[in-house]
Amino acid sequence: MTKIKAFSRRRFLQTSAALAATSAMPLGLRQAMAAGSLTVGFVYVGPKDDYGYNQAHAEGAAAVKELEGVTVVEEENVPESVDVINTMESMINFDGASFLFPTSFGYYDPYVKETAPKYPDVRFEHCGGLWTEGDPANAGSYFGYIGMGQYLNGVVAGHMSKSKKIGFVAAKPIPQVLNNINSFLLGARAVDPNITCQVIFTGAWSSPVKEAEATNALADQGADVITCHVDGPKVVVETAASRDCYICGYHADQSPLAPELYLTGAEWNWAHVYTEFVKTVLAGGEIPNFVRGGLADGFIKMSPLGPAVTDAAAKQFNAVRDEIMLGGFAAIKGPLKDNKGNVIATAGQSFPETDIALESMDYLVEGVIGSTN
Structure with a gap:
């Protein structure tokens, strides 16, 4: 069985005692x-x-269903509100669930943090949140270094853009989204340092009308390669294709929506992660409270390169992917400023993908046109 790594725990927990701390297995899991x-x-x-965030998680759940002795219960379209508490409690009390994956970013604080202490026999694993010491011991957070996937998207975009303008449709300026925007541009600038990236924030994880408007606005401003970080990229992909723009995907494989214009995409590999989590529990092991992984660990993967991708783009894409697979890759490295002129990293300074500081990112790098305000 592949070992699940908690890459950032030393930097995150900061003491040797805390470093060794993993949550004790809840009674409910032991009984199960x-x-x-x-x-x-x-x-x-x-x-x-x-075709996005939720589908990627559901594909992971489908893989868990195939494991012997495991029953999966699911509920979709649950808002980031008290509704998620009701859903989790229903799964616990009526379905007998002792291992929960509330997958949306906004579920963690306050809803998981409020619910977990009421059910100490249940394990709560939350995607994307930042579990900190003092949070419930039967809760944990996991995520992947998908910014590296967006960096690879950017490498291909840098080769394929003729206008030297690329575009990004984003939901909200939280650290993970900002890291993806910055990584996308920096990957493109590894090909051509003159490329710029226009970003438009919609203000919502799912807003099809605003996503279509944003995509059209980016095309109107000359962007000829577009990617996104919204829950369901379908509208962005189809709108970009209707404007004859190339697309780099996100969350899941959107190539069926625009097979000729889809270049590649940064995908979650939750099927691997979730099956390994469940196998670990079934084998009597424990999952650390804070888990992160990258390409080499099977947390993320890249969509196959599309038919439009040139040989030069494919060659650099493969070389950079091989470098990332070795670990310790840093997209954010000096000398580098943000788009307001502030120094982010001095010459020789870098922030590898595993650096916990990236999960508090609050800036857009130089060359990104847009604001976090």
């Missing part, structure tokens, strides 16, 4: 194991077939 069965619950903020 003794009974030879385990019920796992997945909660999604949107539909399971959104």
Whole structure:
């Protein structure tokens, strides 16, 4: 079984005692194991077939269903509100779930943090949140270094853009989104340092009308390669294709939506992560409270290169991917300023993908046209 790594725990927990701390296995999991069965619950903020964030998680849940002795319960379209508490409690009390994956970013604080202490026999694993010491011991957070996927998107975009203008449709300026925007541009600038990236924030994880408007606005301003960080990229992909723009995907594989214009995409590989989590529990192991992984660890993957990708683009894409697979890759490295002129990194300074500081990112790099305000 592949070992699940908690890459950033030394920097995150900062003491040797805390470093060694993993959550004790809740009683409910031990009882389920003794009974030879385990019920796992997945909660999604949107539909399971959104070609995006929720579909990627649902594909992971589908893989868990194939494991012997495991029952999966799911609920989709659950808002980031008290509704998620009701859903989690229903799964626990009526379905017998003892291992929960509330997958949306806004579920963690306050809803998971409020619910977990009420059910100490249940394990709560949350995607994207930043579990900190003092949070419930039966909760944890996991995420992947998908900014590296957006960096690879940018490498291909840098080769394929004729206008030297690329575009990004973003939901909200939280650290993970900002890291993806910055990584996308920096990947493109590894090809041509004169490339710029226009970003438009919609203000919502799912807003099809605003996503279409933003994509059209980027095309109107000359962007000829577009990517995004919204829950369901379908509208962005289809709108970009209608404007004859190339597309770099996100969350899941959107190539069926625009097969001729889809270049590649940064995808989650939750099927691997979730099956490894559940296998670890079934084997009597424990999952650290803070887990992160990258390309080499199977947390993320890249969509196959599309038919439009040139040989030069493919060659650099493959070389950079091989470098990232070795670990320790840094997209954010000096000398580098933000788009307001502030120094982010001095010459020789770098922030590798595993650096916990990236999960507090609050800036856009030089060359990104847009504001976090």
